[in-house]
Amino acid sequence: MKKSEFTLWLFFLLLTALFIFFGQNRVISSLQYYLGGILSPIEIISNRAGNWLFFWQNAISNIKSVKESNARLLLENLELYNKISRLSLLEEENALLREQADLRQKNIFTRLANVIGRDFQNNRSFLIDAGANDGIATNMIVISKGKTIIGRIDNVSYGTSKVQTILDTQIRIAAVTTTSNISGLVRGLGSSIIFDLIAKNKKPETGELITSSGTDGIWPKGFIIGKIKEVTSSDNEVFNTANVELLAEPQDFDSVFIIINQQ
Amino acid sequence: MNSRNKKIFSIISAVVFLIILAGIQISFINPSFIKINLFLILVLYLVLIKQNKPAIILAWFGGILIGINSFSNFGVNSLVLLIIAAIFIVLSKTTFLNLTTKSIVLVGISGVLFYHLLTWALTGGGNLFYFFNNGILVELILTPIALKFFLSFKIRNA
Numbered sequence: 001m002k003k004s005e006f007t008l009w010l011f012f013l014l015l016t017a018l019f020i021f022f023g024q025n026r027v028i029s030s031l032q033y034y035l036g037g038i039l040s041p042i043e044i045i046s047n048r049a050g051n052w053l054f055f056w057q058n059a060i061s062n063i064k065s066v067k068e069s070n071a072r073l074l075l076e077n078l079e080l081y082n083k084i085s086r087l088s089l090l091e092e093e094n095a096l097l098r099e100q101a102d103l104r105q106k107n108i109f110t111r112l113a114n115v116i117g118r119d120f121q122n123n124r125s126f127l128i129d130a131g132a133n134d135g136i137a138t139n140m141i142v143i144s145k146g147k148t149i150i151g152r153i154d155n156v157s158y159g160t161s162k163v164q165t166i167l168d169t170q171i172r173i174a175a176v177t178t179t180s181n182i183s184g185l186v187r188g189l190g191s192s193i194i195f196d197l198i199a200k201n202k203k204p205e206t207g208e209l210i211t212s213s214g215t216d217g218i219w220p221k222g223f224i225i226g227k228i229k230e231v232t233s234s235d236n237e238v239f240n241t242a243n244v245e246l247l248a249e250p251q252d253f254d255s256v257f258i259i260i261n262q263q
Numbered sequence: 264m265n266s267r268n269k270k271i272f273s274i275i276s277a278v279v280f281l282i283i284l285a286g287i288q289i290s291f292i293n294p295s296f297i298k299i300n301l302f303l304i305l306v307l308y309l310v311l312i313k314q315n316k317p318a319i320i321l322a323w324f325g326g327i328l329i330g331i332n333s334f335s336n337f338g339v340n341s342l343v344l345l346i347i348a349a350i351f352i353v354l355s356k357t358t359f360l361n362l363t364t365k366s367i368v369l370v371g372i373s374g375v376l377f378y379h380l381l382t383w384a385l386t387g388g389g390n391l392f393y394f395f396n397n398g399i400l401v402e403l404i405l406t407p408i409a410l411k412f413f414l415s416f417k418i419r420n421a
């Protein structure tokens with residue numbers, strides 16, 4: 001080593017020793033701090049470039065396992081979709097069963113049935129998947145989960161039954177308005193229903209709910225039929241009548257409750 | 264551009280180059296599987312091409328730069344590189360007179376071993392296997408290859 005080289009080396013060696021022994025000094029700490037600041041943008045760029053490169057290097061070297069993993073995840077995804085759909089159905093069924101349990105607490109024993117067929121181009125009747133073997137009999141009342149009357153059992157076979165909805169012209173239900181307590185008779189007109197035989201001096205409010213009064217001995221008391229849509233009154237008629245709006249159309253139901261026994 | 268300006272420009276360029284190199288070493292090479300020390304390779308390269316003064320300056324400055332993100336005390340990396348530079352400057356006068364493949368490989372391997380041994384000694388000893396792990400094998404292979412590559416490039420241009 002030449003003398004000049006040795007001098008230079010010794011100078012840097014002493015400088016380094018100074019850095020090591022007085023590392024906590026403010027000047028050396030500041031130098032470290034500023035050098036770190038200068039290096040940081042390059043470190044960020046290098047780090048990003050490195051991450052990008054290592055990502056692709058990993059992706060290329062693991063392409064086989066990635067493909068296998070992807071195929072497995074696709075299968076798992078399909079299974080999960082299947083589970084979600086089953087859970088959704090169970091949730092719906094659970095809500096219906098809760099409704100049934102609620103009715104049972106009120107001493108109304110019901111049976112849940114699914115709608116399996118509908119009448120051609122009208123809602124006067126539909127078919128359910130419960131029949132004589134399930135304890136279903138004619139004239140049993142069919143309600144929805146909101147304790148709304150849908151109709152009655154018209155015809156029973158071994159495994160299925162035909163429900164006659166309240167839209168049918170043969171339906172007559174003794175009813176009463178909930179607020180003004182006005183009595184009358186609900187009749188089916190084929191595609192709608194009316195609240196008939198309202199006393200001339202009584203006029204129910206629009207939007208008032210109508211429930212079954214139970215006075216006819218056929219339909220149980222306290223079930224909702226619909227709400228007053230419009231009251232019509234004319235001098236040459238003995239009674240007032242009101243158009244009734246159904247809370248839900250019969251075609252909206254996929255499952256119904258049949259009242260087996262009411263105590 | 265006169266010679267003075269040329270000198271200033273070359274110094275600034277060298278500093279910028281070393282800063283970029285330090286950034287690459289800290290953020291790109293250190294986290295990767297390529298376990299090489301760019302500054303050690305550069306110091307050894309400069310010693311082998313008889314650029315002793317630049318080798319000493321680079322050893323100090325490079326050590327300071329990589330020491331910013333090191334577990335050891337600030338300056339230890341500089342000290343290690345300065346000692347290595349001194350050892351190889353002395354050895355090159357006596358042993359490695361010619362740039363044969365054998366000497367280059369020997370310089371590369373001994374440089375790496377010296378570096379790790381000195382770091383181990385200057386950071387208070389401890390578990391020797393912490394410094395001589397699997398990464399050192401890659402470094403032992405890649406350092407002579409890198410040295411040979413740079414030197415062949417230099418010889419071709421000369």
